[in-house]
Amino acid sequence: MTDALVDDLDGKCVMALLVGAVRAERFCDGALLSLFKDGTIAKWLKRLNELN
Secondary structure (H helix, E strand, C coil): CCCCCHHHCCHHHHHHHHHHHHHHHHHCCCHHHHHHHCCHHHHHHHHHHHHC
């Protein structure tokens, strides 16, 4: 998920990545925090903002 190239993805795909990150947290403590720390979540949110 961290290596996903979001430049060409539409909003539905980016939202699916965000939902997947939340689901990963259910099974692995710290998964969401690590995505925040390495900037992955910020990259996804930036892409959503560009689409809006």
